[in-house]
Amino acid sequence: xxxxxxxxxxxxxxxxxxxxxxxxxxxxxxxxxxxxxxxxxxxxxxxxxxxxxxxxxxxxxxxxxxxxxxxxxxxxxxxxxxxxxxxxxxxxxxxxxxxxxxxxxxxxxxxxxxxxxxxxxxxxxxxxxxxxxxxxxxxxxxxxxxxxxxxxxxx
Amino acid sequence: xxxxxxxxxxxxxxxxxxxxxxxxxxxxxxxxxxxxxxxxxxxxxxxxxxxxxxxxxxxxxxxxxxxxxxxxxxxxxxxxxxxxxxxxxxxxxxxxxxxxxxxxxxxxxxxxxxxxxxxxxxxxxxxxxxxxxxxxxxxxxxxxxxxxxxxxxxxxxxxxxxxxxxxxxxxxxxxxxxxxxxxxxxxxxxxxxxxxxxxxxxxxxxxxxxxxxxxxxxxxxxxxxxxxxxxxxxxxxxxxxxxxxxxxxxxxxxxxxxxxxxxxxxxxxxxxxxx
Numbered sequence: 001x002x003x004x005x006x007x008x009x010x011x012x013x014x015x016x017x018x019x020x021x022x023x024x025x026x027x028x029x030x031x032x033x034x035x036x037x038x039x040x041x042x043x044x045x046x047x048x049x050x051x052x053x054x055x056x057x058x059x060x061x062x063x064x065x066x067x068x069x070x071x072x073x074x075x076x077x078x079x080x081x082x083x084x085x086x087x088x089x090x091x092x093x094x095x096x097x098x099x100x101x102x103x104x105x106x107x108x109x110x111x112x113x114x115x116x117x118x119x120x121x122x123x124x125x126x127x128x129x130x131x132x133x134x135x136x137x138x139x140x141x142x143x144x145x146x147x148x149x150x151x152x153x154x155x
Numbered sequence: 156x157x158x159x160x161x162x163x164x165x166x167x168x169x170x171x172x173x174x175x176x177x178x179x180x181x182x183x184x185x186x187x188x189x190x191x192x193x194x195x196x197x198x199x200x201x202x203x204x205x206x207x208x209x210x211x212x213x214x215x216x217x218x219x220x221x222x223x224x225x226x227x228x229x230x231x232x233x234x235x236x237x238x239x240x241x242x243x244x245x246x247x248x249x250x251x252x253x254x255x256x257x258x259x260x261x262x263x264x265x266x267x268x269x270x271x272x273x274x275x276x277x278x279x280x281x282x283x284x285x286x287x288x289x290x291x292x293x294x295x296x297x298x299x300x301x302x303x304x305x306x307x308x309x310x311x312x313x314x315x316x317x318x319x320x321x322x323x324x325x326x327x328x329x330x331x332x333x334x335x336x337x338x339x340x341x342x343x344x345x346x347x348x349x350x351x352x353x354x355x356x357x358x359x360x361x362x363x364x365x366x367x368x369x370x371x372x373x374x375x376x377x378x379x380x381x382x383x384x385x386x387x388x389x390x391x392x393x394x395x396x397x398x399x400x401x402x403x404x405x406x407x408x409x410x411x412x413x414x415x416x417x418x419x420x421x422x423x424x425x426x427x428x429x430x
Binding site: 001017051067109112131 | 156157158159160161162163165186189190193194196197206208210234257258259260261263264344345
């Protein structure tokens with residue numbers, strides 16, 4: 001099947017099997033391996049990307065369902081190669097990661113959360129990230145990073 | 156996990172979608188948000204040979220005020236239900252229950268029609284719609300028909316839709332005000348309800364539906380009858396498991412689910428002030 005999709009601002013036209021999942025298209029066809037496959041059952045959120053600006057789990061979406069849409073992955077978040085996105089910077093400053101495996105998905109989910117709710121309470125951050133699991137259990141600093149990125153005092 | 160191979164067809168309208176389903180027979184399935192179907196296909200629990208993608212049928216995503224009821228297009232996403240000012244004002248139970256489905260990523264993709272057509276007895280939205288009453292509109296090769304929600308859920312993952320019919324609209328009565336509650340009990344964030352209870356007052360009548368207490372979502376008829384007969388919330392809730400057939404799984408035994416149904420019904424009735 002022909003797939004025409006914009007990923008991180010660049011248009012791609014690819015030939016894919018209909019059953020190709022979006023996450024494998026991004027990783028294997030486009031080489032964008034920042035998006036991780038964790039549970040592969042739409043539970044853990046490690047594969048979270050944005051489709052038309054909204055967070056989705058790319059292991060539970062067919063690549064062909066993204067036809068004609070705009071996809072953003074963790075690689076497309078930073079404004080340039082020597083600058084981080086504010087959310088990435090906040091994760092760094094607040095030690096919002098341990099092993100790092102969940103981090104790309106956490107950052108993408110967190111950006112989508114702040115798009116919808118720019119100044120969330122701590123509870124809203126925790127609920128808003130319920131689709132993302134950190135098996136290092138590093139949640140406190142992740143929540144802190146998201147609150148800090150929304151401009152709230154976390155000291 | 157990768158689904159088995161299938162042919163993929165994209166429909167631009169509901170007429171085209173029905174024509175494609177008729178053409179490809181019972182091996183074909185509609186694909187909306189895909190958040191129930193794709194996981195089942197990855198596990199090879201569903202192996203359709205043709206998928207008819209209806210997500211591009213844009214005129215099926217709407218929430219309209221129709222006077223005495225709200226009409227919702229079948230492709231309306233959970234996130235749109237959750238944030239709809241109209242729904243929050245006129246049918247807050249449904250907006251709230253939509254916000255309790257899965258997690259934000261799931262709610263960005265999942266659709267109301269998909270959830271109802273999937274007819275999972277452990278799902279939140281089917282029970283909410285059942286509690287509200289109302290009806291569903293299906294389109295098939297012979298035109299449209301309206302199905303009362305009480306007749307829609309026919310068995311475990313089975314609905315009154317025939318193989319060549321597509322759910323196009325959901326009609327729920329207006330139920331404004333504070334007399335509603337949804338009590339969902341689970342042990343993990345984002346999980347299905349081990350048991351859930353939706354209670355809402357619709358035109359003066361107390362209506363209660365149960366999640367995961369049988370092979371379909373169920374109306375708690377014994378509770379409703381007790382309330383109509385003047386029982387207190389606490390007394391009526393004692394009847395919550397009557398006439399149900401709670402499943403057993405790794406999460407809970409039927410006895411534990413019966414207990415949960417009584418406790419959650421009491422909480423729902425007390426929280427909503429329904430009596």
